[in-house]
Amino acid sequence: MRVTIALLVALAPAPAYADVSIANTKHNLSTSGPGPVKALDETQICKFCHIPHHGVDKSGSNRPAPVAVYQPYNSPTLASAPPGVPTGATRVCLSCHDGTIAIGQTVRSGMISMVNAGLGGTMLQGGGNVGTDLRRTHPVSFHPGLAPDIRTPPPGDAVKLDSSGAVQCTSCHDPHRDLIDPAIGKFLVKPNRGSALCLSCHAMPAWTANNSSHQASPKFFDTTLGATTPYTTVSDNGCESCHRPHAAVTDTHLLKGVGSQVCLQCHNGRVADKNFVAELGKPYTHGPVAADANVHNAAEGPANPVRPLPETRSTQQRHAECVDCHNPHAAYAQTAIAPNVPGSLFGVWGIDRNGSKIAPARYEYEICFKCHADSANKPSSPQPPETVRHAVPETNLRRQFDLTAPSGHPVEGPGRNPNVPGLVKPLAEMSTIYCSDCHASDSGPGAGGNGPRGPHSSSYRHVLERNLLTADNTAESPDAYALCYKCHQRQVLLSDASNFKLHKTHVVNDRAPCTACHTWHGVSLTQGNEINNAHLIDFDTSIASRARVGLIQYTAAGIGHGTCTLTCHGLEHVNKVY
Numbered sequence: 001m002r003v004t005i006a007l008l009v010a011l012a013p014a015p016a017y018a019d020v021s022i023a024n025t026k027h028n029l030s031t032s033g034p035g036p037v038k039a040l041d042e043t044q045i046c047k048f049c050h051i052p053h054h055g056v057d058k059s060g061s062n063r064p065a066p067v068a069v070y071q072p073y074n075s076p077t078l079a080s081a082p083p084g085v086p087t088g089a090t091r092v093c094l095s096c097h098d099g100t101i102a103i104g105q106t107v108r109s110g111m112i113s114m115v116n117a118g119l120g121g122t123m124l125q126g127g128g129n130v131g132t133d134l135r136r137t138h139p140v141s142f143h144p145g146l147a148p149d150i151r152t153p154p155p156g157d158a159v160k161l162d163s164s165g166a167v168q169c170t171s172c173h174d175p176h177r178d179l180i181d182p183a184i185g186k187f188l189v190k191p192n193r194g195s196a197l198c199l200s201c202h203a204m205p206a207w208t209a210n211n212s213s214h215q216a217s218p219k220f221f222d223t224t225l226g227a228t229t230p231y232t233t234v235s236d237n238g239c240e241s242c243h244r245p246h247a248a249v250t251d252t253h254l255l256k257g258v259g260s261q262v263c264l265q266c267h268n269g270r271v272a273d274k275n276f277v278a279e280l281g282k283p284y285t286h287g288p289v290a291a292d293a294n295v296h297n298a299a300e301g302p303a304n305p306v307r308p309l310p311e312t313r314s315t316q317q318r319h320a321e322c323v324d325c326h327n328p329h330a331a332y333a334q335t336a337i338a339p340n341v342p343g344s345l346f347g348v349w350g351i352d353r354n355g356s357k358i359a360p361a362r363y364e365y366e367i368c369f370k371c372h373a374d375s376a377n378k379p380s381s382p383q384p385p386e387t388v389r390h391a392v393p394e395t396n397l398r399r400q401f402d403l404t405a406p407s408g409h410p411v412e413g414p415g416r417n418p419n420v421p422g423l424v425k426p427l428a429e430m431s432t433i434y435c436s437d438c439h440a441s442d443s444g445p446g447a448g449g450n451g452p453r454g455p456h457s458s459s460y461r462h463v464l465e466r467n468l469l470t471a472d473n474t475a476e477s478p479d480a481y482a483l484c485y486k487c488h489q490r491q492v493l494l495s496d497a498s499n500f501k502l503h504k505t506h507v508v509n510d511r512a513p514c515t516a517c518h519t520w521h522g523v524s525l526t527q528g529n530e531i532n533n534a535h536l537i538d539f540d541t542s543i544a545s546r547a548r549v550g551l552i553q554y555t556a557a558g559i560g561h562g563t564c565t566l567t568c569h570g571l572e573h574v575n576k577v578y
Helices: 088-098 205-209 234-241 258-265 362-372 480-487 503-509
Strands: 003-007 107-111 110-116 552-554 562-568 571-577
Touching: none
Parallel strands: none
Antiparallel strands: 003 110, 107 110, 552 562, 562 571
Protein backbone atom coordinates (compact mmCIF):
# COMPACT_ATOMS: atom_id res chain seq x y z
CA MET A 1 0.00 0.00 0.00
CA ARG A 2 1.21 3.49 -0.73
CA VAL A 3 1.88 5.22 2.61
CA THR A 4 1.95 8.88 1.64
CA ILE A 5 1.12 10.76 -1.53
CA ALA A 6 0.75 14.45 -2.21
CA LEU A 7 -2.81 15.36 -3.03
CA LEU A 8 -2.34 18.86 -4.38
CA VAL A 9 -1.19 20.12 -7.72
CA ALA A 10 -0.79 23.52 -9.27
CA LEU A 11 -3.92 24.41 -11.15
CA ALA A 12 -5.42 27.56 -12.54
CA PRO A 13 -7.54 29.37 -9.96
CA ALA A 14 -10.87 27.66 -9.47
CA PRO A 15 -13.70 29.53 -11.23
CA ALA A 16 -16.39 31.02 -9.06
CA TYR A 17 -19.97 30.06 -9.79
CA ALA A 18 -22.83 32.20 -8.56
CA ASP A 19 -25.34 29.37 -8.72
CA VAL A 20 -23.50 26.57 -6.98
CA SER A 21 -20.91 25.99 -4.30
CA ILE A 22 -18.37 23.18 -4.16
CA ALA A 23 -19.10 23.13 -0.44
CA ASN A 24 -22.33 21.26 -1.23
CA THR A 25 -20.67 18.56 -3.33
CA LYS A 26 -18.76 15.38 -2.54
CA HIS A 27 -15.59 17.18 -3.59
CA ASN A 28 -15.76 19.09 -0.34
CA LEU A 29 -13.37 16.75 1.42
CA SER A 30 -13.05 18.95 4.49
CA THR A 31 -14.66 18.19 7.80
CA SER A 32 -17.80 20.01 6.60
CA GLY A 33 -18.18 17.89 3.48
CA PRO A 34 -21.61 16.32 2.82
CA GLY A 35 -20.22 13.10 1.32
CA PRO A 36 -19.14 9.84 2.96
CA VAL A 37 -15.42 10.55 2.29
CA LYS A 38 -13.92 13.48 4.19
CA ALA A 39 -10.92 14.58 6.19
CA LEU A 40 -10.74 14.18 9.92
CA ASP A 41 -9.33 17.62 10.73
CA GLU A 42 -8.93 19.80 7.61
CA THR A 43 -11.53 22.61 7.53
CA GLN A 44 -10.41 24.36 4.35
CA ILE A 45 -12.04 23.07 1.17
CA CYS A 46 -9.83 24.19 -1.72
CA LYS A 47 -6.55 22.94 -0.30
CA PHE A 48 -7.28 19.37 -1.34
CA CYS A 49 -6.78 20.27 -5.00
CA HIS A 50 -5.21 23.73 -5.11
CA ILE A 51 -1.92 25.12 -3.80
CA PRO A 52 -2.77 28.70 -2.82
CA HIS A 53 0.77 30.12 -3.09
CA HIS A 54 3.63 29.33 -5.43
CA GLY A 55 1.47 26.68 -7.04
CA VAL A 56 2.37 27.42 -10.66
CA ASP A 57 5.65 25.68 -11.32
CA LYS A 58 6.54 25.20 -14.98
CA SER A 59 9.08 22.56 -14.05
CA GLY A 60 6.35 20.46 -12.50
CA SER A 61 8.29 19.99 -9.25
CA ASN A 62 5.21 20.79 -7.17
CA ARG A 63 3.19 18.07 -8.84
CA PRO A 64 2.72 14.74 -7.06
CA ALA A 65 5.26 12.13 -8.04
CA PRO A 66 3.71 9.25 -10.04
CA VAL A 67 4.10 6.75 -7.24
CA ALA A 68 1.28 4.55 -8.51
CA VAL A 69 2.12 2.39 -11.51
CA TYR A 70 -0.61 3.08 -14.02
CA GLN A 71 -1.56 0.91 -16.99
CA PRO A 72 -2.70 3.43 -19.60
CA TYR A 73 -5.47 2.96 -22.13
CA ASN A 74 -4.56 1.77 -25.60
CA SER A 75 -6.50 0.72 -28.65
CA PRO A 76 -5.61 -0.49 -32.15
CA THR A 77 -7.82 2.26 -33.58
CA LEU A 78 -6.49 5.13 -31.46
CA ALA A 79 -5.67 7.96 -33.86
CA SER A 80 -3.09 9.51 -31.53
CA ALA A 81 0.00 8.38 -29.71
CA PRO A 82 -1.12 6.20 -26.77
CA PRO A 83 -1.35 7.87 -23.36
CA GLY A 84 1.57 7.57 -20.98
CA VAL A 85 1.90 8.58 -17.33
CA PRO A 86 -1.08 10.71 -16.21
CA THR A 87 -0.34 14.42 -16.29
CA GLY A 88 -1.95 17.74 -15.41
CA ALA A 89 -5.35 17.83 -13.77
CA THR A 90 -5.70 14.08 -14.17
CA ARG A 91 -2.88 13.59 -11.66
CA VAL A 92 -4.87 15.55 -9.11
CA CYS A 93 -8.01 13.51 -9.73
CA LEU A 94 -6.16 10.21 -9.51
CA SER A 95 -4.62 11.26 -6.19
CA CYS A 96 -7.97 10.20 -4.75
CA HIS A 97 -9.64 8.24 -7.51
CA ASP A 98 -6.99 5.59 -8.18
CA GLY A 99 -7.97 3.81 -4.95
CA THR A 100 -4.45 3.47 -3.54
CA ILE A 101 -4.78 5.81 -0.55
CA ALA A 102 -7.29 6.45 2.17
CA ILE A 103 -8.63 9.95 2.71
CA GLY A 104 -8.55 10.77 6.37
CA GLN A 105 -6.33 12.76 8.73
CA THR A 106 -4.18 15.25 6.81
CA VAL A 107 -0.59 16.12 7.65
CA ARG A 108 0.62 19.60 6.60
CA SER A 109 4.06 19.81 5.08
CA GLY A 110 4.89 23.27 3.83
CA MET A 111 2.38 24.26 1.18
CA ILE A 112 1.37 20.69 0.38
CA SER A 113 -1.31 18.76 2.24
CA MET A 114 -0.53 15.05 2.47
CA VAL A 115 -2.53 12.01 3.48
CA ASN A 116 -1.16 9.22 5.58
CA ALA A 117 -3.09 5.99 5.14
CA GLY A 118 -1.76 4.77 8.46
CA LEU A 119 -3.60 7.54 10.31
CA GLY A 120 -7.01 6.24 9.38
CA GLY A 121 -9.52 7.28 6.75
CA THR A 122 -11.75 5.92 4.02
CA MET A 123 -10.85 4.33 0.69
CA LEU A 124 -13.02 5.35 -2.23
CA GLN A 125 -15.54 2.68 -3.12
CA GLY A 126 -17.68 1.89 -6.16
CA GLY A 127 -17.48 3.76 -9.45
CA GLY A 128 -15.40 6.56 -7.97
CA ASN A 129 -12.48 4.18 -7.62
CA VAL A 130 -11.11 3.82 -11.15
CA GLY A 131 -7.97 2.06 -9.94
CA THR A 132 -4.51 2.23 -11.45
CA ASP A 133 -5.46 0.03 -14.43
CA LEU A 134 -6.72 2.67 -16.85
CA ARG A 135 -7.11 0.31 -19.80
CA ARG A 136 -10.85 0.17 -19.16
CA THR A 137 -11.27 3.91 -18.67
CA HIS A 138 -11.60 6.62 -21.32
CA PRO A 139 -8.07 7.71 -22.26
CA VAL A 140 -6.70 10.77 -20.46
CA SER A 141 -3.51 12.83 -20.56
CA PHE A 142 -3.09 12.46 -24.31
CA HIS A 143 -3.29 14.73 -27.33
CA PRO A 144 -6.04 13.41 -29.59
CA GLY A 145 -5.01 12.82 -33.17
CA LEU A 146 -7.74 13.82 -35.57
CA ALA A 147 -9.45 11.09 -37.56
CA PRO A 148 -12.62 11.01 -39.71
CA ASP A 149 -14.72 10.45 -36.60
CA ILE A 150 -12.69 12.55 -34.11
CA ARG A 151 -12.57 16.34 -33.75
CA THR A 152 -11.49 18.95 -31.23
CA PRO A 153 -14.41 20.36 -29.22
CA PRO A 154 -16.10 23.26 -31.07
CA PRO A 155 -15.39 26.79 -29.82
CA GLY A 156 -17.50 27.63 -26.80
CA ASP A 157 -18.25 23.99 -26.01
CA ALA A 158 -18.26 23.03 -22.34
CA VAL A 159 -15.92 20.16 -23.20
CA LYS A 160 -12.38 21.56 -23.39
CA LEU A 161 -8.84 20.33 -23.79
CA ASP A 162 -6.27 21.63 -21.31
CA SER A 163 -3.80 24.41 -22.11
CA SER A 164 -1.48 21.92 -23.84
CA GLY A 165 -4.28 20.51 -25.98
CA ALA A 166 -4.58 17.29 -23.99
CA VAL A 167 -7.68 15.42 -22.87
CA GLN A 168 -7.85 15.31 -19.08
CA CYS A 169 -10.44 14.25 -16.53
CA THR A 170 -11.50 17.90 -16.42
CA SER A 171 -12.40 17.80 -20.13
CA CYS A 172 -15.58 15.95 -19.18
CA HIS A 173 -15.85 16.61 -15.44
CA ASP A 174 -16.09 19.93 -13.64
CA PRO A 175 -14.91 19.14 -10.10
CA HIS A 176 -16.72 22.21 -8.69
CA ARG A 177 -20.25 21.49 -9.90
CA ASP A 178 -22.15 18.24 -9.61
CA LEU A 179 -25.64 18.92 -10.96
CA ILE A 180 -25.12 20.34 -14.44
CA ASP A 181 -26.80 17.12 -15.61
CA PRO A 182 -29.26 16.51 -12.77
CA ALA A 183 -30.16 13.06 -14.14
CA ILE A 184 -26.59 11.81 -13.89
CA GLY A 185 -24.60 14.16 -11.68
CA LYS A 186 -20.98 12.94 -11.60
CA PHE A 187 -19.65 16.46 -12.10
CA LEU A 188 -20.24 16.40 -15.87
CA VAL A 189 -19.43 19.64 -17.68
CA LYS A 190 -22.72 19.55 -19.61
CA PRO A 191 -25.87 17.40 -19.87
CA ASN A 192 -25.25 14.08 -21.56
CA ARG A 193 -28.71 13.13 -22.79
CA GLY A 194 -28.23 11.52 -26.17
CA SER A 195 -24.48 11.48 -25.46
CA ALA A 196 -24.14 15.21 -26.15
CA LEU A 197 -20.97 15.17 -24.07
CA CYS A 198 -19.39 12.39 -26.15
CA LEU A 199 -20.35 14.01 -29.43
CA SER A 200 -18.27 17.07 -28.61
CA CYS A 201 -15.21 15.07 -29.67
CA HIS A 202 -16.64 11.98 -31.39
CA ALA A 203 -18.08 13.40 -34.60
CA MET A 204 -19.44 10.15 -36.13
CA PRO A 205 -21.16 11.70 -39.17
CA ALA A 206 -23.38 8.69 -39.85
CA TRP A 207 -24.70 8.73 -36.27
CA THR A 208 -27.05 11.61 -37.03
CA ALA A 209 -26.91 12.07 -40.82
CA ASN A 210 -28.75 8.83 -41.56
CA ASN A 211 -30.90 8.84 -38.45
CA SER A 212 -29.05 5.72 -37.30
CA SER A 213 -31.07 3.20 -35.38
CA HIS A 214 -29.18 3.43 -32.09
CA GLN A 215 -29.13 7.22 -32.18
CA ALA A 216 -32.87 7.53 -32.80
CA SER A 217 -34.37 4.47 -31.12
CA PRO A 218 -37.21 5.25 -28.69
CA LYS A 219 -37.08 1.70 -27.28
CA PHE A 220 -37.34 1.46 -23.51
CA PHE A 221 -33.92 0.75 -21.99
CA ASP A 222 -33.20 1.46 -18.34
CA THR A 223 -30.86 0.28 -15.61
CA THR A 224 -32.80 -2.97 -15.14
CA LEU A 225 -31.88 -3.88 -18.71
CA GLY A 226 -28.23 -2.89 -18.44
CA ALA A 227 -28.29 0.88 -18.97
CA THR A 228 -25.49 2.76 -17.21
CA THR A 229 -27.33 6.08 -16.99
CA PRO A 230 -30.70 6.98 -15.43
CA TYR A 231 -32.19 7.65 -18.89
CA THR A 232 -34.85 5.25 -20.11
CA THR A 233 -34.51 4.98 -23.90
CA VAL A 234 -31.78 3.76 -26.22
CA SER A 235 -31.67 7.20 -27.84
CA ASP A 236 -31.25 9.06 -24.55
CA ASN A 237 -28.61 6.63 -23.29
CA GLY A 238 -26.76 7.10 -26.57
CA CYS A 239 -23.19 5.86 -26.45
CA GLU A 240 -23.68 4.48 -22.96
CA SER A 241 -26.18 1.97 -24.28
CA CYS A 242 -23.08 -0.01 -25.26
CA HIS A 243 -20.04 1.78 -23.81
CA ARG A 244 -18.84 2.70 -20.33
CA PRO A 245 -16.45 5.64 -19.96
CA HIS A 246 -15.16 4.10 -16.72
CA ALA A 247 -14.97 0.50 -15.50
CA ALA A 248 -15.65 -0.97 -18.92
CA VAL A 249 -15.50 -4.74 -19.37
CA THR A 250 -13.14 -4.75 -22.35
CA ASP A 251 -9.65 -3.30 -22.59
CA THR A 252 -10.38 -1.49 -25.83
CA HIS A 253 -13.44 0.34 -27.09
CA LEU A 254 -14.80 0.61 -23.52
CA LEU A 255 -17.64 -1.86 -24.06
CA LYS A 256 -19.90 -2.94 -21.22
CA GLY A 257 -19.64 -6.56 -22.34
CA VAL A 258 -17.46 -8.83 -24.45
CA GLY A 259 -17.94 -8.48 -28.19
CA SER A 260 -21.30 -9.62 -29.45
CA GLN A 261 -22.56 -10.11 -25.91
CA VAL A 262 -23.09 -6.34 -25.84
CA CYS A 263 -25.41 -6.55 -28.84
CA LEU A 264 -27.29 -9.54 -27.52
CA GLN A 265 -28.15 -7.74 -24.26
CA CYS A 266 -30.71 -5.77 -26.27
CA HIS A 267 -31.23 -7.89 -29.36
CA ASN A 268 -32.79 -10.68 -27.36
CA GLY A 269 -36.43 -9.64 -27.67
CA ARG A 270 -36.36 -7.47 -24.54
CA VAL A 271 -35.39 -4.15 -26.19
CA ALA A 272 -35.00 -4.62 -29.94
CA ASP A 273 -37.87 -6.13 -31.91
CA LYS A 274 -36.06 -9.26 -33.08
CA ASN A 275 -34.75 -11.99 -30.82
CA PHE A 276 -31.30 -12.94 -32.06
CA VAL A 277 -30.53 -15.05 -29.01
CA ALA A 278 -33.31 -17.39 -30.08
CA GLU A 279 -31.94 -17.33 -33.65
CA LEU A 280 -28.53 -18.44 -32.46
CA GLY A 281 -30.11 -21.51 -30.92
CA LYS A 282 -30.77 -22.95 -34.37
CA PRO A 283 -28.58 -25.79 -35.72
CA TYR A 284 -26.69 -23.62 -38.21
CA THR A 285 -25.36 -20.18 -37.35
CA HIS A 286 -23.16 -17.62 -39.05
CA GLY A 287 -20.01 -18.08 -37.06
CA PRO A 288 -19.37 -18.67 -33.34
CA VAL A 289 -21.25 -15.58 -32.15
CA ALA A 290 -22.92 -17.38 -29.25
CA ALA A 291 -19.55 -18.68 -27.99
CA ASP A 292 -17.98 -15.27 -28.43
CA ALA A 293 -14.23 -15.31 -27.86
CA ASN A 294 -13.84 -11.59 -28.55
CA VAL A 295 -11.50 -12.24 -31.47
CA HIS A 296 -12.75 -9.33 -33.55
CA ASN A 297 -10.38 -6.40 -33.82
CA ALA A 298 -11.65 -3.11 -35.22
CA ALA A 299 -8.29 -2.39 -36.84
CA GLU A 300 -8.13 -5.64 -38.79
CA GLY A 301 -7.92 -5.36 -42.54
CA PRO A 302 -5.74 -6.10 -45.57
CA ALA A 303 -2.95 -3.75 -44.39
CA ASN A 304 -2.81 -4.93 -40.77
CA PRO A 305 0.25 -7.20 -40.33
CA VAL A 306 -0.94 -8.49 -36.96
CA ARG A 307 -4.65 -8.99 -37.69
CA PRO A 308 -4.96 -9.27 -41.48
CA LEU A 309 -8.41 -9.67 -42.98
CA PRO A 310 -8.88 -11.46 -45.35
CA GLU A 311 -6.75 -13.87 -43.35
CA THR A 312 -3.30 -14.60 -44.74
CA ARG A 313 -2.48 -17.61 -42.56
CA SER A 314 -4.21 -20.94 -42.29
CA THR A 315 -3.75 -20.82 -38.52
CA GLN A 316 -5.65 -17.57 -38.00
CA GLN A 317 -8.80 -17.86 -35.95
CA ARG A 318 -11.89 -17.17 -38.00
CA HIS A 319 -14.73 -15.28 -36.40
CA ALA A 320 -18.10 -13.78 -37.18
CA GLU A 321 -19.16 -11.23 -34.61
CA CYS A 322 -22.01 -8.78 -35.03
CA VAL A 323 -19.67 -5.87 -35.76
CA ASP A 324 -18.00 -7.73 -38.62
CA CYS A 325 -21.14 -7.06 -40.66
CA HIS A 326 -22.88 -4.26 -38.76
CA ASN A 327 -21.63 -0.80 -37.81
CA PRO A 328 -23.55 0.07 -34.62
CA HIS A 329 -22.84 3.78 -35.13
CA ALA A 330 -24.17 3.90 -38.69
CA ALA A 331 -26.76 1.14 -39.12
CA TYR A 332 -30.24 2.39 -39.87
CA ALA A 333 -33.60 1.02 -40.95
CA GLN A 334 -34.15 2.57 -44.40
CA THR A 335 -32.49 1.50 -47.64
CA ALA A 336 -32.95 4.65 -49.75
CA ILE A 337 -29.49 6.12 -49.08
CA ALA A 338 -27.53 3.07 -50.24
CA PRO A 339 -29.90 0.82 -52.21
CA ASN A 340 -27.25 -1.87 -52.82
CA VAL A 341 -26.43 -2.14 -49.11
CA PRO A 342 -29.29 -2.63 -46.65
CA GLY A 343 -29.40 0.02 -43.95
CA SER A 344 -28.49 -2.57 -41.33
CA LEU A 345 -25.13 -3.07 -43.10
CA PHE A 346 -24.38 0.59 -43.80
CA GLY A 347 -20.97 1.94 -42.84
CA VAL A 348 -19.09 -1.39 -42.87
CA TRP A 349 -15.92 -1.81 -44.91
CA GLY A 350 -15.56 -4.60 -47.42
CA ILE A 351 -13.51 -6.16 -50.21
CA ASP A 352 -14.45 -5.21 -53.75
CA ARG A 353 -14.52 -7.46 -56.82
CA ASN A 354 -10.84 -6.70 -57.46
CA GLY A 355 -9.76 -7.81 -54.00
CA SER A 356 -9.14 -4.30 -52.64
CA LYS A 357 -10.50 -2.80 -49.43
CA ILE A 358 -13.47 -0.49 -49.91
CA ALA A 359 -14.82 1.68 -47.09
CA PRO A 360 -17.68 1.82 -46.75
CA ALA A 361 -18.89 -1.17 -48.73
CA ARG A 362 -21.15 -0.26 -51.64
CA TYR A 363 -22.64 -3.72 -52.15
CA GLU A 364 -23.69 -6.43 -49.77
CA TYR A 365 -21.34 -8.98 -51.36
CA GLU A 366 -18.33 -6.76 -50.56
CA ILE A 367 -18.97 -7.32 -46.87
CA CYS A 368 -19.19 -11.08 -47.44
CA PHE A 369 -15.92 -11.02 -49.36
CA LYS A 370 -14.04 -9.96 -46.21
CA CYS A 371 -14.17 -13.58 -45.07
CA HIS A 372 -15.52 -15.60 -47.98
CA ALA A 373 -13.16 -14.55 -50.78
CA ASP A 374 -9.38 -14.43 -50.43
CA SER A 375 -9.07 -15.69 -46.85
CA ALA A 376 -6.32 -18.28 -46.55
CA ASN A 377 -7.88 -20.52 -43.92
CA LYS A 378 -11.17 -21.55 -45.47
CA PRO A 379 -11.56 -25.34 -45.86
CA SER A 380 -10.36 -26.38 -49.32
CA SER A 381 -11.53 -29.98 -49.09
CA PRO A 382 -14.89 -30.15 -47.31
CA GLN A 383 -15.34 -33.40 -45.46
CA PRO A 384 -18.92 -33.59 -44.13
CA PRO A 385 -20.78 -36.33 -46.03
CA GLU A 386 -23.62 -34.00 -47.03
CA THR A 387 -21.20 -31.59 -48.75
CA VAL A 388 -21.16 -31.59 -52.52
CA ARG A 389 -17.76 -32.57 -53.95
CA HIS A 390 -16.58 -30.83 -57.10
CA ALA A 391 -13.79 -32.02 -59.34
CA VAL A 392 -11.91 -28.74 -58.87
CA PRO A 393 -12.83 -27.19 -55.49
CA GLU A 394 -13.00 -23.40 -55.26
CA THR A 395 -13.69 -21.52 -52.03
CA ASN A 396 -13.00 -17.98 -53.26
CA LEU A 397 -16.43 -16.47 -53.90
CA ARG A 398 -14.88 -13.38 -55.46
CA ARG A 399 -13.58 -15.55 -58.29
CA GLN A 400 -16.78 -17.59 -58.57
CA PHE A 401 -18.98 -14.49 -58.88
CA ASP A 402 -16.53 -12.62 -61.09
CA LEU A 403 -18.16 -11.11 -64.17
CA THR A 404 -15.58 -12.87 -66.36
CA ALA A 405 -16.22 -16.29 -64.79
CA PRO A 406 -17.59 -18.98 -67.16
CA SER A 407 -20.93 -18.96 -65.33
CA GLY A 408 -22.34 -17.87 -62.01
CA HIS A 409 -25.33 -16.50 -60.21
CA PRO A 410 -25.63 -12.73 -60.85
CA VAL A 411 -24.30 -11.34 -57.56
CA GLU A 412 -21.53 -8.98 -58.69
CA GLY A 413 -23.59 -7.69 -61.60
CA PRO A 414 -26.64 -8.31 -63.82
CA GLY A 415 -27.32 -11.76 -65.26
CA ARG A 416 -25.56 -12.51 -68.55
CA ASN A 417 -27.76 -15.33 -69.89
CA PRO A 418 -30.47 -13.75 -72.09
CA ASN A 419 -32.62 -16.88 -72.07
CA VAL A 420 -33.67 -18.24 -68.66
CA PRO A 421 -37.26 -19.54 -68.84
CA GLY A 422 -39.33 -19.78 -65.69
CA LEU A 423 -37.79 -17.09 -63.48
CA VAL A 424 -40.09 -16.15 -60.62
CA LYS A 425 -41.15 -12.53 -60.99
CA PRO A 426 -39.97 -9.87 -60.41
CA LEU A 427 -36.72 -11.61 -61.39
CA ALA A 428 -35.65 -11.31 -65.02
CA GLU A 429 -32.59 -12.32 -67.04
CA MET A 430 -30.81 -9.05 -66.24
CA SER A 431 -31.59 -9.08 -62.52
CA THR A 432 -28.97 -8.94 -59.77
CA ILE A 433 -29.40 -10.99 -56.63
CA TYR A 434 -27.92 -10.75 -53.14
CA CYS A 435 -26.06 -13.27 -51.00
CA SER A 436 -28.89 -12.91 -48.48
CA ASP A 437 -31.45 -14.03 -51.06
CA CYS A 438 -30.19 -17.56 -50.43
CA HIS A 439 -28.40 -17.31 -47.09
CA ALA A 440 -30.85 -16.03 -44.50
CA SER A 441 -32.96 -17.01 -41.54
CA ASP A 442 -35.51 -19.68 -42.34
CA SER A 443 -37.96 -17.69 -40.21
CA GLY A 444 -37.19 -14.32 -41.80
CA PRO A 445 -39.32 -12.29 -44.21
CA GLY A 446 -37.77 -13.93 -47.27
CA ALA A 447 -39.17 -17.24 -46.08
CA GLY A 448 -42.53 -15.71 -45.18
CA GLY A 449 -41.80 -15.32 -41.46
CA ASN A 450 -41.36 -12.40 -39.09
CA GLY A 451 -37.86 -13.23 -37.87
CA PRO A 452 -34.78 -11.12 -38.58
CA ARG A 453 -33.39 -10.61 -42.06
CA GLY A 454 -29.99 -11.79 -43.10
CA PRO A 455 -27.75 -14.84 -42.68
CA HIS A 456 -27.71 -15.06 -38.90
CA SER A 457 -28.89 -18.63 -38.47
CA SER A 458 -31.14 -21.25 -39.97
CA SER A 459 -32.51 -24.73 -39.50
CA TYR A 460 -30.94 -25.59 -42.87
CA ARG A 461 -27.30 -26.31 -43.63
CA HIS A 462 -25.03 -23.47 -44.73
CA VAL A 463 -27.48 -20.97 -43.19
CA LEU A 464 -29.80 -21.39 -46.19
CA GLU A 465 -33.17 -19.68 -46.10
CA ARG A 466 -34.90 -22.73 -47.53
CA ASN A 467 -34.28 -26.42 -47.89
CA LEU A 468 -31.85 -27.76 -50.49
CA LEU A 469 -31.18 -31.49 -50.37
CA THR A 470 -27.98 -32.67 -52.02
CA ALA A 471 -27.98 -36.44 -51.41
CA ASP A 472 -28.38 -38.83 -54.32
CA ASN A 473 -31.67 -40.70 -54.64
CA THR A 474 -33.66 -37.77 -53.21
CA ALA A 475 -37.36 -37.81 -53.97
CA GLU A 476 -38.28 -34.57 -55.77
CA SER A 477 -40.77 -32.32 -53.99
CA PRO A 478 -41.42 -28.60 -53.55
CA ASP A 479 -39.64 -28.83 -50.18
CA ALA A 480 -36.63 -30.90 -51.27
CA TYR A 481 -35.41 -28.11 -53.59
CA ALA A 482 -37.28 -25.19 -52.06
CA LEU A 483 -34.26 -22.90 -52.40
CA CYS A 484 -34.03 -23.46 -56.17
CA TYR A 485 -37.77 -23.10 -56.58
CA LYS A 486 -37.69 -19.73 -54.84
CA CYS A 487 -36.34 -18.21 -58.09
CA HIS A 488 -36.98 -20.92 -60.71
CA GLN A 489 -40.58 -21.97 -61.31
CA ARG A 490 -40.90 -25.66 -60.55
CA GLN A 491 -43.59 -26.24 -63.16
CA VAL A 492 -41.36 -24.74 -65.86
CA LEU A 493 -38.14 -26.51 -64.88
CA LEU A 494 -39.86 -29.90 -64.87
CA SER A 495 -41.56 -29.38 -68.25
CA ASP A 496 -40.67 -29.07 -71.93
CA ALA A 497 -40.66 -25.28 -71.45
CA SER A 498 -37.23 -25.65 -69.84
CA ASN A 499 -34.15 -25.19 -72.01
CA PHE A 500 -33.06 -28.60 -70.72
CA LYS A 501 -36.07 -30.82 -71.32
CA LEU A 502 -34.54 -33.73 -69.39
CA HIS A 503 -34.76 -32.01 -65.98
CA LYS A 504 -37.82 -34.08 -65.09
CA THR A 505 -36.14 -37.30 -66.19
CA HIS A 506 -33.11 -36.66 -64.04
CA VAL A 507 -34.67 -35.04 -60.99
CA VAL A 508 -38.04 -36.80 -60.76
CA ASN A 509 -37.57 -40.16 -62.45
CA ASP A 510 -33.89 -40.82 -61.66
CA ARG A 511 -34.01 -38.98 -58.31
CA ALA A 512 -30.78 -37.06 -58.93
CA PRO A 513 -30.51 -33.83 -56.90
CA CYS A 514 -30.09 -30.45 -58.60
CA THR A 515 -26.56 -30.31 -57.23
CA ALA A 516 -25.56 -33.51 -59.04
CA CYS A 517 -25.04 -31.35 -62.13
CA HIS A 518 -25.19 -27.71 -60.96
CA THR A 519 -23.05 -25.74 -58.57
CA TRP A 520 -24.68 -22.86 -56.69
CA HIS A 521 -22.31 -19.87 -56.54
CA GLY A 522 -20.48 -20.09 -59.83
CA VAL A 523 -17.63 -21.65 -61.78
CA SER A 524 -14.44 -19.59 -61.67
CA LEU A 525 -11.77 -19.33 -64.34
CA THR A 526 -9.64 -21.65 -62.18
CA GLN A 527 -12.29 -24.36 -62.47
CA GLY A 528 -13.50 -24.36 -66.05
CA ASN A 529 -14.53 -22.49 -69.17
CA GLU A 530 -17.65 -21.18 -70.91
CA ILE A 531 -18.01 -24.30 -73.07
CA ASN A 532 -17.73 -27.01 -70.44
CA ASN A 533 -19.15 -25.08 -67.48
CA ALA A 534 -21.94 -22.96 -68.89
CA HIS A 535 -25.23 -22.82 -66.96
CA LEU A 536 -23.46 -23.54 -63.64
CA ILE A 537 -22.63 -27.08 -64.75
CA ASP A 538 -20.08 -28.57 -62.34
CA PHE A 539 -20.75 -32.21 -61.51
CA ASP A 540 -20.84 -33.64 -57.98
CA THR A 541 -18.10 -36.28 -58.23
CA SER A 542 -19.66 -38.35 -55.45
CA ILE A 543 -22.60 -38.99 -57.81
CA ALA A 544 -21.19 -38.60 -61.32
CA SER A 545 -17.87 -40.13 -62.32
CA ARG A 546 -15.66 -40.40 -65.37
CA ALA A 547 -16.75 -42.39 -68.37
CA ARG A 548 -14.51 -45.15 -69.72
CA VAL A 549 -12.99 -42.64 -72.10
CA GLY A 550 -11.60 -40.85 -69.03
CA LEU A 551 -13.82 -37.79 -69.11
CA ILE A 552 -16.49 -36.27 -66.92
CA GLN A 553 -17.55 -33.38 -69.07
CA TYR A 554 -20.40 -31.24 -70.34
CA THR A 555 -20.12 -29.34 -73.61
CA ALA A 556 -22.47 -26.51 -74.49
CA ALA A 557 -23.76 -26.38 -78.08
CA GLY A 558 -26.18 -23.47 -78.10
CA ILE A 559 -29.47 -22.72 -76.36
CA GLY A 560 -31.17 -25.98 -75.39
CA HIS A 561 -28.39 -28.18 -76.80
CA GLY A 562 -25.22 -29.85 -75.58
CA THR A 563 -23.48 -33.15 -74.86
CA CYS A 564 -22.50 -35.05 -71.71
CA THR A 565 -19.71 -37.56 -71.15
CA LEU A 566 -19.79 -39.26 -67.75
CA THR A 567 -21.05 -42.22 -65.78
CA CYS A 568 -24.03 -41.75 -63.46
CA HIS A 569 -26.21 -44.31 -61.68
CA GLY A 570 -24.34 -47.04 -63.52
CA LEU A 571 -25.23 -45.58 -66.92
CA GLU A 572 -22.44 -44.33 -69.12
CA HIS A 573 -22.85 -41.35 -71.45
CA VAL A 574 -20.25 -40.61 -74.12
CA ASN A 575 -21.02 -37.41 -76.00
CA LYS A 576 -24.68 -37.95 -75.17
CA VAL A 577 -26.59 -35.37 -77.20
CA TYR A 578 -29.67 -33.54 -75.99
